[in-house]
Structures are given as structure tokens and as C-alpha cells.
Amino acid sequence: MTSSKADTTRRPWRRTRRWSVIVAAALVAAACGSGDDSDESVSSDGAAETIDGDNAEPSSEATTAGNGSDDPARGGSISVGLEAETDSWLPGEGQYSFSGQSVAMAIYDPLLKRDVNGEIRPYLAAGIEVNDDLTEWTLTLRPDVTFHDGTPLNADAVVRMFEDYLSTETSNLGGDGQMGQVDHVEIVDELTVTYVLSEPNAAFSDVLSGPAGYAFSPDAADAAGPDAGAQPVGTGPFVFESWQRDSQLTVVRNEDYWQPGLPYLDSITFRPIPDVESRLQSLIAGDVQVLSSLTADTAARVAELDGVTDHVHIGNSTGGVILNTLNPPFDDVRVRKALAHAVDVDAIIEVSGAAGIVEPATQTYGPSDPYYSTEAAELYPTYDPEQAEEHLAEYVNDPDRSDGKAVGEPVSFRYDCVTDPINREVSQLFQAYWSAVGIDVELREVEQATHIEEARSKDYEAKCYRMGSDDDPYRDLARTFYDSDDPYAYTGFTSDELKSLLDQIRVEPEFEARRELVLETSKIMAEEVPQLVTYNTVSTVTAQDGVSGITDWVFPDGTAGNGAPNTIVMWAFVHTAT
């Protein structure tokens, strides 16, 4: 209990500052894959910080930023290098990747947002309440908030957003996990609406903290028609100015922002730079002052830079292997455990270029996340070839072994992964570890679409896959581990205990109680091993010295926010040096 308490106060990112001297030639060399020395230096430093956590410092910073006692400078303009472009900025039409969600935080305000402890609270909204049977979520709005075009943000606007955009047939937020679960939205009064759900859901508020909760002006969207996605109008700290697709998007300060004193910057230019190397060089050359990176190997690279601050976040999804538990041999937990025990995940991390940035995962939740279970971490089968051999021997010598083979015959299966140089190396490493304990593994490379299709139809034995999600745990767990027939339940694994836990989570609105239940599900995952986890996703926001406030945002009531997970930055709070 003490340890999990500590978890909740730990912030989901860490800050590092390095002053190593590098030469440009070394960067080019590192790009070619030779970065052993550099990886090592990050390792000692980074690992220690991840484990220790960092309780006091960031939250005190958050308070100073909130109070304004530190007087961050007003004015200034920055350019931000992003990993990817976004297709459309209209919620419901745009496929918001993490890069897109970050830009959205300049133009829009989310109705709700996660705080430092992972709990969802009102941000743009004034309050959110749910009725006892968890079917009616009542949202209160702040008075006197207007969109950039002057349209007031009121109950009518929320209903129009829902009816005309978010819940339409073409809306990508119209699915059951998103706005599809809302039967209708009722106007209670000028500033109050009720989302009436078709089924109870204790985690509905999570939906409103994502793109479905980005408030956009329905008037502006109506007027722009098919061009609405290219002319976003929100309530956010910055007003959209111009966008040249795949080149740059510029926003300027919203002089009438509803949060007094914010934002600090005059303007921000967001620039998608797809190539990792160019993105790094753009930061070094000063073309961009802030850089977001979504991969562990890039995190290792930016950690080497001089005169910058890295804000690293370990996310709630991991790479790994999904096992089809509906068919032999993976219907037997002994084989699944053997597979996990056989692999040295540190070597996988090394091959992926992520050494020193991440630790081997034991569950999908990151070590500093409130949902991280220390018990599951102990239960998960880690590298131990002897134990792997023991489990295997038990299965192989079992006359009733599920794959129907003769006693003593080795376990064999096919492992599929998507064609990609790093994937290939990782697959070969898996194969080597599994062969070492006596398993016959055939490797197969597949095209992405086929890979997904086979996973959905459970037409596979073992596949490389990305698992977990940064959404509310219930949304991911319910579709993956509740109903074996669900196409999204790739492993086909479920159990009565798991189902009963998920049933409870679905109707449990209390954060702490939900958390306890989620921790229980993680224990089952660690014991039943329907999937092997390698390492958690890593995201980094790197800011040149002189640019601060990347993770220091607070709610209007002063509660500390959750930093900049997955490079989603609250731009209103970012400022240049005093």
C-alpha cells in the first residue's frame, strides 16, 4: 500500500540536463547505428532517475508557474519540431496522433484533463458529475468563455458539436469507445448539458479529455464547410493563423483568453519534420526550439544533446508478443510462461536502440503511472532460462499435452512480425532465445494490413504487437480481455475472475477503488501471460535552454497537471527565459 501510494505522487516524467560536448560528425556516426558509448552514459543516469522518481521538484515548479511568482517572461515566439503532420484539425474528422494532440492544445482547450495523480478533472469545463447508475454525465461550463470567432461556449454549442460533428456517421469519434456510447446530449440550462449514455460507463469522462472533448466553434465549422478541418477555431490560448500542410502551422496569442495571464508566448510555429536526423539537426541549428520525439531510440539521441532539457515520459503501452491462447500450444500457461522466462528483454532493448532510456516492462503500465502494479511486476516471468526449461519440460513430457504431439517432442510455432529492419533483428533475437531452451520457431514477415487482419481473426500463433493504451484502462482491457470473440481480443484470453473485475471497473466511479481493481487485473496478466511485454513506449519533449514551462501546467483551480505525456504539451504555460 505504501509503495502504491508513492506511485501516485510520482510524476510521470523525469527531467534531465546534460552538458556533454558533441561534434557534428559524431551525430552522423551515431545515425549509422554505432552509439555504444553514448547509450552507456544515458543508461547510468537515466535509469537511476526513473527508479528514484522525483516528487518535490516538479510540483513546486508547477505551483510557481501557476502563481506567477517566478514571473515567466511574456512574449517571444518559438518553433516546435513534430514527428508527424495531422490530416485535419476538426475533431471527428482529424486522426489525432500524439503530435496532433499537442498542436490541438494550443488551439483548443480540452473540457477535462488528467491531473498529476492520473485523475480526470475539469479544465475548460467548470465541473462534471455523474448520476448513481453511471448513465448521465452532467457537464457544467464556465461563463463568459468564447471561441476565437466570438461564438459563446454554452450548452447549445456543446450539443451542436455532438450532433453535427462528433456523432455523425463519418465521425471517427463515433465508435462505441468514444461518442458512440452517448445516446443524446440534453441542454439543462445555458451552461449545463447532460450526456446520456446508452449503457453505464464509469470511465466516460476519459473520452472528454481526448479529441472528443476539444471544444470547437460549431458556427465556424458550419461556415467553413468542407474546409473546417483546415481552419480550426477553438477557445484555446492561441488563435490559428495559417497552415501549409506538411510544412508549418502558425498560431498567435489569444488576447481574450479565459485564463487571465495566459498564454506567455506571442506565437508558436509547429513544424512536422519526418526524418529523425533532420529533426535533431534542426534543434541543434536552432531552427526549432522545442522538439518532440516518440521513440526510445530518439530519446537516447536527444539525451546526448548539449544545452537542452529533456522531459521524458514513459507511457502505458509496450511492445511485445501476443499469443493466441485459444489454440495449442499457447492454450497452456506453462508454455506461455516458458516463452517469457526464455527471453532477456535487456538485449531486446539494446537492439532497439533504447538502452538506458527504458527498463524491461512487466506490464503495459509505465513504472511511474498510478496504475502500475508492483505486485504484478514481481509476478511477471522475467529472464530465467532454467525456469523456462522447467516449464517446457513439464509440458513436453505431459502425455496429455495440448498440441497432441508425442511426449518429448519439442514445442514448435510460427512467429509473425511486420517487415522492418529493427523488427527483423528483434524477431531473430526472440528466435535465438526460444531455440536456446528447445523451442522450434519459424519466423515469418508479413505486411501490416495482413498482420492486423490475422490478429483480428486470430489466424496466428504468436505475433509481434503493440499493446496497452494511454486511455482509461477499462477501455483497453474491456475490448482486449473481456470477450474472446471480440476481434480486438487478439489473444482470446479471458477468465471468470478477469470478467468479474472488469464488470466492477465498468461501474466503479471512484478513482482509488478503480485503481485497486485495475491492479488486480495486472496481477492476472502477470500470472497468465497471454502476452509478453518488452518495454514501454517513451516520449520526450526536448526544450532548448531558455524555453521553460513544458510540464508545469496547472488546472484553473491550481491542481498540478500531468505534465507532457506523449509529447502533449499545454502550450499556454510555456514561456521563454525571464
Next chain:
Amino acid sequence: MLRLIGRRLPVVVATLLCVSFLTFMLTSLLPGDPARSILGEQASDEAVAAVREDLHLDDPLPSRYVRWLGDAVQGDLGRSFRTNEPVLDTIAERAPVTLEIGLLATAIALLVAVPLAAISAWRVDSKLDRTIMTATFGMQALPSFVVALGLIVIVAVRLDWLPATGWVRLTDDLGGNLKTAILPALAMAAGECAVFTRIQRADLITTLEQDSITMARSKGISSTRILFRHALRPSMFSLLTVVGVQIGAILSGAVVVETLFALPGVGRLLVDSISQRDLMVVQGLALLVAASFVIVNFLVDIAYGLLDPRVRENGGRRRRGSAYG
């Protein structure tokens, strides 16, 4: 000249038809359900079915091809799945970027290559010639991404003369536009320049060995005059062919360069559209690129006629080697 065009045109049309069919097949033969590829793994089966219907994916192949070709001829390449914009508009918005750096690169390459080749050919096997040949050999061997990264690291990061990435539109600011265009153009020009130099040098050497040149020399005409007035023009055929191919192939170079320099051009659009399974844009781009390739080569054929009157008279059959021989 008209006869030449008359002979070539049917071949061009037939080639374009083949190209359009292959382009169409290309996307139909990809593994997996295109509709699922477009929508992603979380889409419902109903949504996938709706997209299949929208794209007429359940119709027989020939009728789909005819429908698509009919629309394409009228300038309708469909709408992008990513942005919902018409494919043609999406391409038109980016084409100027790619054309600008592509043409700038070819111009730089020619400006450097032609004089270098002339010097080399005039002093065959001299130290200077060997130096130039070694240098161009090296340049040809360097992949464009290495050149691009080298330029970024040296010119943008160390010297801080030009921005490492980004694009300023020509219509917004001419100076700013050139600043953002020059490094990508240089990165593309390096390889082209090497190829141009080597080809032009080889042709010049052949020409310079011919009787007409010996005659000119014996008349006491100056070296520069012989080189640029008498030898250059008859030595342009191979270069012209390669320049034509290079202009047609601007896009393939642009894929790498635009990604590295973060330019909003057609090459980048192709990469993004492939990775995001934007089938309609990939199809439209492949068609346009193939068509421009065919058309540029058609223009090159016509240019032969302008360079050498005998090509016109033969109706397009050029006899290489016999020229001035």
C-alpha cells in the same frame, strides 16, 4: 517535325494507357483489404463495408478500371482518405515545391557539369581530368541522403548559413524561398552533376576525335571556340537523354530530399500517403509521375529533331555515331 510528332504520339498514348492500367492494378494487388488499411484496426466491420462500397471494391476489376480511367481523364482522381481533399488539388498544391527544387537542381548540375566535362575532355588523361573524374565518381557513389545530411550538418548547423529544414513559399518571400530551396537543390544536384559530367565528357571525347574537329584545329581556330561552338552541340545527345530522364525522375530524388529537409512537396506526399495508406493519392501520384515521365521523354525525342535535322527527316529514327561522321 510534324511527321516526327505524328509517329511518336500513338506510342505515347499507348504507353500512357499501359501505365494507367499498371497503376490501377498496383493498388488492387496490394495484400490485405484496402478498406481495412485505410480505416485502421479499430474500425468497425460496417465502416469497412461502407468504404468498400464507396470505392466500388466489390465491382469486377475491368469495370472499376474503366470508371477510374474515365474520371482520371476528366481530371478527377478522387478524394484523399486522409484529408478529404480532391487528389488533384492536393498534388497541385505541392507540385511547385518539387518542381522548383528539381529544376534548380538540374540547372545547378548542368551549370557545373558542362564546363567540367569540357575541361576534362580537352585535357584527357591530364591530372586535372583525373581529379575531376575521381571527384565525380565519388559524388555519384554518395547516396543523396548522405549528401543531404552532410549539407545540413555543415552548412546549417556548423556554419549556420541556411536553415536545416523547412520551406518558405516563393509567393511569400523570394529571399526566404531561395534560402530554403538551395540546400535541397544542392543535395539533389550532386548525383546528377556527376552523371552529367561523365556522360558529356565521354561524348565530347568522341566528337573531338572526329575529322571535322581536326580540320577546325588545322585552320587555327581557338580551343575555346572549337570546344563550345563546334564540339558541344554534336555531343549533346546523350546528355539530353539523361537530363530528360532526370527531370522525369525528379520525384524519386524528391522522396528522400523532401523527407530530410521537411519540404511540403510531392515526394513527401508520396511517402506519407503510402505510410498512411492513402490509396487514392498514391494512385493519382503514380499516374501523374508515370505520365510526366512519358511526356518528358516525348519532348526529348522532339528536341533531338531540333538538334539534328536528320532526325526530323528520318521521322524520329536517329542514327547515333553517324552524326558528323
